[in-house]
Amino acid sequence: MPQFLADPNPRLATNDHSLAKTMAEASYQVGIYAGDITGHIEDITKRIADQTELLSAITVETEEMTNANAGIAVSAQALRSEANTITDRMSEAQAAIKQALNDALAFAGDKDRLAANLPALRDALGRINRASRKFDEVAFLRESLVQRVTSIADSTAKNRELCEYIFEELAQVNEAEQATRTDSENVSGMCMHLSDLSAELYYTIVASGVKTADTPFIEAVMDTARQVTEAIENAVDQGEIGLETLFDENYVQMPDIQPPKYTTRWLPLIEKLVPPICEPVSTITPEVVLCTVTDRNGYMPVNNLRWSHPPTDDPVWNATYSRQRIRHRDRISLRISQSTKPFLVMVFRRQLGDRVQVLRDVSAPVIIKGRLWGNVRMLILIKTETIDYILKQMDIHRAIAKVRAIEAERPDEEDEDQGMVLEEAAFVPSPSRIQAFPRKFCVHHAGRLVIIDNNRIQLFYAKDRLVFIQTDDGKAYPIRSTLSELEEKLDSNQFTRCHRNYIVNIDQVEYLNNWFNRGYIIILKGSAKTEVPVSRMFVKRLKKYIEFE
16 A cells, blocks of 8 residues: 655644644545535525526527517507598598489489389388498497407506516516525635635645544545556556547537547546546445546546446436546536546535435546646545544555455456446436335324325415415415425425426326426316416426426
């Protein structure tokens, strides 16, 4: 195992050993808090960005409504003008009919011709009279039309004023959210600085020779980085790859895969060299989540077997079980990937599928021919129930030696064992098997504890800072949980988030109606026909459960 560098400051070595451990624990806890807060702030910033996008869409819709209202008002004015023209023409026609009647009456005054033409005259007068009455009817309809158009024009003018008011309000909300986003980024930056300081202090203490629970992990990572460095440099020396290709930063995105995956010119070599070195280290203790490499730009070309399954059409599944060939662009990952210290220990918070984890990242650099290529990284799950975890010694040296001894003793069985590992890794249980979901909820009601089966639950909703369960009989029960917590607990095959205030039971959906801004309204089963909005940002999630034509 590699030896840690001695700290250049001799005074630190003379300090009390227990004080050094206390400082290590304090710096470690600060790192946990800073990393967790940074993760929360980044989540908030992302949500603000999503809300800002939604507000922008609403603003566009409002502008379109305003323009449409203006168009309706103009069309109504034109229609009213045309109606007036029709009235004028009808007045002229009526005048002509009256003149024809007068002429007919004058014609009827000739007694000699009256008797002979009386039938024809009577018929002509009847037709003129009927036509005149029809014109009266048209005139009445015209007046009614004018009144309706006037009412539409007045309503449109009011709607236009309201849209303009809403537009102004949206602009103010957007400005406030932008300011909040800036503040969140500033807070995140300060937390990042605090995390850097705690990591630097922790590094100084551990590098001075103080043993902590991380010491075995640090030694294992440094040894793994040494092996990766030797393997890559041997490949360079033997002409398998040139330095220009090895340090190429052209990441080519693979088509039709979400989250995005990338390839590089040096990917085949890393896929051949790194997994045999990192895979055994990734299983030395249950707390180790993974052990792999990232280049200096946060690109993770390979991962361990359990996280390296072929991508599917499900982005959520891919984000959890197909995590090779991906790029980490967050600030903590980039700082870790660009570190040249002999080792580095940092704490960060990440979302893995529908779970949030707080992890400890132990890394060591891979320096090829004097240039930083990347880092070997080991992620270790932090168990919050273990308060004194940083001081708890873990003997993993024996585990590492045992794994390597087994590999050395069974060279003939390597292919067979590897096949068995691949076969076991090929079977990944569905999300419903990975996590045990609650099937019933217990709530307080009328002095009793009421048990509610999931199949009876129509939805969970938030109102007035409280969260309620609504059952199929229309009753509502308050529960002590947030919608975000419920979203993590519930079976995603049965329940889905459709709005920031609603989680709906898909089995309770009866039909949908179109809604504003390309969203939908869910109508639930039952006599109440409860309506639940589906906002635009959740429509894609809904389409995973319901096939749309």
